[in-house]
Amino acid sequence: MYEDKNQHWGVTIRNITNRVSRKAGMMPGSLVHVGEKRTEKPKITIIDYDRTNYHEKTVDDVEECFPFKDSSTVSWINIDGIHQVDIIEKLGKHFGLHPLVMEDIVHTSQRPKMEDYDHYIYVVLKMLWFSEEDADVKAEQVSIILGKGFVISFQEIEGDTFNSVRERIRNSKGRIRTMGADYLAYALIDSIVDNYFIIIERFGDIIEELENKLIDDPNPETLQSIHDMKKEMIYLRKSVWPLREVINGMERTESALFQDTTFVFLKDVYDHTIQISETIETYRDILSGILDVYLSSVSNKMNEVMKTLTIIATIFIPLTFLAGMYGMNFSYMPELGWKWGYPAVWIINITIFLSMYIYFRKKNWL
Amino acid sequence: MYEDKNQHWGVTIRNITNRVSRKAGMMPGSLVHVGEKRTEKPKITIIDYDRTNYHEKTVDDVEECFPFKDSSTVSWINIDGIHQVDIIEKLGKHFGLHPLVMEDIVHTSQRPKMEDYDHYIYVVLKMLWFSEEDADVKAEQVSIILGKGFVISFQEIEGDTFNSVRERIRNSKGRIRTMGADYLAYALIDSIVDNYFIIIERFGDIIEELENKLIDDPNPETLQSIHDMKKEMIYLRKSVWPLREVINGMERTESALFQDTTFVFLKDVYDHTIQISETIETYRDILSGILDVYLSSVSNKMNEVMKTLTIIATIFIPLTFLAGMYGMNFSYMPELGWKWGYPAVWIINITIFLSMYIYFRKKNWL
Amino acid sequence: MYEDKNQHWGVTIRNITNRVSRKAGMMPGSLVHVGEKRTEKPKITIIDYDRTNYHEKTVDDVEECFPFKDSSTVSWINIDGIHQVDIIEKLGKHFGLHPLVMEDIVHTSQRPKMEDYDHYIYVVLKMLWFSEEDADVKAEQVSIILGKGFVISFQEIEGDTFNSVRERIRNSKGRIRTMGADYLAYALIDSIVDNYFIIIERFGDIIEELENKLIDDPNPETLQSIHDMKKEMIYLRKSVWPLREVINGMERTESALFQDTTFVFLKDVYDHTIQISETIETYRDILSGILDVYLSSVSNKMNEVMKTLTIIATIFIPLTFLAGMYGMNFSYMPELGWKWGYPAVWIINITIFLSMYIYFRKKNWL
Amino acid sequence: MYEDKNQHWGVTIRNITNRVSRKAGMMPGSLVHVGEKRTEKPKITIIDYDRTNYHEKTVDDVEECFPFKDSSTVSWINIDGIHQVDIIEKLGKHFGLHPLVMEDIVHTSQRPKMEDYDHYIYVVLKMLWFSEEDADVKAEQVSIILGKGFVISFQEIEGDTFNSVRERIRNSKGRIRTMGADYLAYALIDSIVDNYFIIIERFGDIIEELENKLIDDPNPETLQSIHDMKKEMIYLRKSVWPLREVINGMERTESALFQDTTFVFLKDVYDHTIQISETIETYRDILSGILDVYLSSVSNKMNEVMKTLTIIATIFIPLTFLAGMYGMNFSYMPELGWKWGYPAVWIINITIFLSMYIYFRKKNWL
């Protein structure tokens, strides 16, 4: 059920740490895209706002982003596509990003982490969603740069969980337009984490289905599904577990980029990451239990098969022996001439049959 | 035995973290009720007391609670029903609750936690009880706001473990009337935790029954029960484990809302949460052991079945072969003409039978 | 082997955390005896001593203990029987014990713990002994109050491990008469912990027996014994594990009730608790290994059974088939007329038999 | 597949902690080579550079290295071959290395570690590579001495992962020529860690192959391969796990040998060690799952075998019994004379056959 095909809009979660070795031996800070190969031009969108104003535009040339670095408004630059490293490099140089940060942005095998570079904070994490199409979890690496008055987000491909944030900015809904860039960064992370719950619940449903199948009709495919789910949990956990540290690190940072009012929101998203991690552990425990039940139901089935064989064989083998005895061709076999010989054999047979039946009943095999 | 139906007065413990995703993409602090759908009007009760006075009333309009915020007495406002979010919102605004707190109150998937907002403390935990009706644990989220001179408790539905506290206030029994709001908050938490012991003991009885069944008559349903109990333990643990931190956090808080004399009582309830957690771990260990015994008893049964088959087959197959030999129709078979041929076959049969019997006796198969 | 009867002088270790729920809903600090029901009058003994003087008496009225609170000598009040809560209450009130401490003293489900109430220290732990009579571990809750110049010990029933301490006081043996009440409290705890070693060694012997049985004659009862021992270890661990913290807490306390010279003795008993805990873990590991060996020996036995069946069946089934062929009654069966037909069948039979035998020999099945 | 031969250019990873005992009883600081025996002369190479100058030479006499100790340029002395301990000793004495450091350099069983000796830092770790030739991981101990203005690296044999670093120095590529000796030390460690990713990915491929085999055609060799991979993971982990502490120690050191700008690079390589460790844990988890699937597929196969036997035996044994009955030679067997007796037996046979067939269908055995 959980196939491993790379889709046009993301990679399956199981591949997210693959092909890291492509860069072995390269200079630290080398900008080399490691991830799914793509050819389309990256899409750059700018949303610029403050309490009263709001502008949104898509730009072709990355240099159009440069003025927003020092604007007094909150500026959100979103890049969909990181495979054209020269764009990342230009942007990174203007915004003063460390070469190692740029390297990590274009290298899609990062473990979720938070790094504080004084004048900006770098956060990298995995955006996940459940693709119903091929019943698998898709993953995309998202890098977020939080600077003074700006947020830059880098995604591998178009399509994300940020639309609700965009809507709230556009419609001036809630507090987002009255808060700073740090709140925007929080809102983006929150929307990514919220989406994890959907995956978690989808897996919850699949596990429930597995449990039902287990009772109704366990078969080797059930086992394969248990194993697949276990693996999904292992990979999911790799994306979620480090997130706790990431958000905890943001809460405890002494960076001037964060306003005090934002910390309570970070605490809220931190709660969510803990809830998700715990649910993953719960699912792992339940899957272990399901495996135990499966293995034991296989044993029980075997028991039933063996009982059937044993009952039939144990009843008929002695009867067949008896019939064999009177099928012998010895000249002198007195019983053969008796009038009641043949009925007597039937009576013996029925007696043996019945006593065996009672015996198996008593042993609870029938 | 442990079915999964939602009852009119609570949800089964296994559902308490479900349907979180309903809120994905919403603004942080959005008041959306996540939990069992209900239509009845929430019930608001106020108990107001000090050393000498005592008033109790049920109010229709939430605004009737507002004066109690600054009364010098201890005021306990209890809300049964959190599905009407406008009531929560009005109350929350008057009492100065943070939007994220209000969001958590109406969102019934919270992990137990304690948050200190300086002028009030927010505690959320699970009230559990064992429903004998459908032999399952029911859970309800309880939020407690402890402010200066007041406690607000939010429950999902009517019916709780607080009656003993109410009685003690009414009858001025014990020290409760002489203590502050912090002691009241403690008393509520203590009554919830005391109830956990009942569940724990009920599970203890079920596990003991399982062990007895294991010896008397293990069958596939036993396995299913073991698996179900294991799962109950996993979910129970999710409710109890974080409670240790919650109460520990209250003990260590430097909030002015707590009087020194209350800490020793918090320590007492902390002891209880540790006892409960340890018992859950103990039960998990014992259930693992029960599973091992079950699996091995299945193997032992199989062994017994196979032995029966093997003994019967091993004795009669050679005898049948011999009978078959003398059933052949060759013209020249000298034995057939012998007078003692037929009795000789019987003697050989009995000899084989007896030596096999002795052999199996020696091998301890009989 | 490990039966579950309550004896007249203690309860089996497995019951020590049971029936806690009896108190759910009660006022904190309610004095309710939770434990084995008893009717006899509690026995109160006072031992009062200093370097030169020594008095010992049994009193009927608890008020006779009161003068010893402020005597300059070391006074040890021992109460055997905590079911008469009024006695505990009177004593507790005079000696200034907190209601929660009194509650814990009469509630026999306490997890071992140490609490520092400035003018006294409260320690609760489990006294264990191995009852050879019914081959089970018995447990009794012991509470120790260490105050300035006095020690009060509460036991559930008469009979304890303190006789050696009493002897040393009576005979002025060793340093006990020259030291304070803190050393007396240490000496009591040390005598309880020393007794744990006896249980540990008794279990060591039982485990060794189990291992021997495993090799000589494994059977389903062996499995039940392994499971029982595993459970004993789980319960034993619950009594011993928290003791580490208890004694560590006493070592690190800054209470004026302890003299500097006593700490090195506490360190010694701390070493013992670690040794005991480690041995319990060792036994758990070994029991897991024993279970593995047991399960695998069951599989090996099955293998042997199946081989026997397979060898017999595989040899005789083809032979029986051949005999059956020449037992057919076709009119035209040329072999039947041959003179050497019948001996030929025997030769074929013996050939098949021998080649099968060689084949199984090669396969190492014989 | 993973054989254990020592190759001419390294030892298999499983041997890296062997033969430590050779030194038992020797004086601490004794220079005794513990590792693969070799006879060729060690090769000493010096690369000396600063922002503008660059020299590279191979020297025959270790004393030619001495002047570089105090040169103002960055000097990298690389020794291939540590079996000639007198060379190590001469060099160590001139550069002021502690005897215990020299001992560790020539003793190839070191656990990765970092030691700060004020005027130099000693780092020892394992250089690993995957030998496609014999499908096994090869390991070599690399010691790095970082002093003021110099780096000394000791390898067991020629051939390493440092070529990319050499190229960057030669071609003045990147920042390496502008940075100090500390950056050079970092670059060497980074090139070693980068190589771990290649091994990790190779193992990822092997595990994927194993999973495919598991579905297509599981056999005892699959089991052996799972066990082998598990062991590889255990040994790999022993090389990688301590590396986290090593690099963390370098990051946190207060040594004057490190410039501030280097720490961000150490943080980057630290990320890599965490990623590698986590992937190893992931692989271990997956291998456990694979083992479960394998074991259960063996059980399933057995089930299928037993079902086949049971179906055949259960159908034909009663039929054979019936045939045996009418093969008896009693004089008085009325059915034998009936005209429709023989067809009736066939009809009974077919009826039994069909009802058995339907029965097994219903039981889902067919």
Added chain:
Amino acid sequence: MYEDKNQHWGVTIRNITNRVSRKAGMMPGSLVHVGEKRTEKPKITIIDYDRTNYHEKTVDDVEECFPFKDSSTVSWINIDGIHQVDIIEKLGKHFGLHPLVMEDIVHTSQRPKMEDYDHYIYVVLKMLWFSEEDADVKAEQVSIILGKGFVISFQEIEGDTFNSVRERIRNSKGRIRTMGADYLAYALIDSIVDNYFIIIERFGDIIEELENKLIDDPNPETLQSIHDMKKEMIYLRKSVWPLREVINGMERTESALFQDTTFVFLKDVYDHTIQISETIETYRDILSGILDVYLSSVSNKMNEVMKTLTIIATIFIPLTFLAGMYGMNFSYMPELGWKWGYPAVWIINITIFLSMYIYFRKKNWL
């Protein structure tokens, strides 16, 4: 292979925590020898040295050791035999040892530990060696007292790992004659730890043999050996694990008894204890894997047995049935009269045989 006999020169490692209970109820600080009973007189040896002088003598009377307490040279007093407690008591009193220290010296069940008594340091650990004679690990408790200018070592029996230290002192080899008593204490511990590597490697060889047996010819004895090795690991670990803390405690002590130059040597022996602990964990993991392979190879064998039976039975049972049909004695059985009836049965038999053969081939059972 791993028998449990006590030898004349030590006890098997598995017994080292036994018979602790002998002392239950005794006064703390009671000098009672707990260990193997012995009668010979303890042997007391004194080695006294400084940079220029060296004396070695064996004394009969313990009082001859007393002058060395305050000599300005380094004095090493070694006692072989601790069963004569009066000797220990005299020595202990003169050198100012605490009664609890003396108690621990003669009580051979100590867990390795380090205690700082200001004017001396007490270290107790296990000296282990592999007895090839009865293929088992022998253990002996060694206590070391480090005071100002003296070291006292207590062993259970003659024979130890200290000869290399003695040689270095005698021959003035290395730095030992130029260093203080703290370095001597280190040298003794180092020689004990070095010996652990020999045991570790011996076990490594045994595990390798086990793995080979597993592939060549697994049998129930293999299982017993796995279980025995697992137990050896458990006991070995109990001796080695606490050693980490012991040496770490020595490194971090602020005692004036240690010179700064000694700490780097303690760090070296600390490295060794970590290496040994890790190898023990590695061996435990590998033994688990070996057990899995063993269990699964038993299942595989069973599968093979069952396949053999099933193939033979499934082929011949239908054939035998057919033969039985034509062995019936019905008067009217037209086939019996047919000329080609008998050959037809053979053709049917061969057809059934061949199609079964092809069927099993396809199923991969042949």
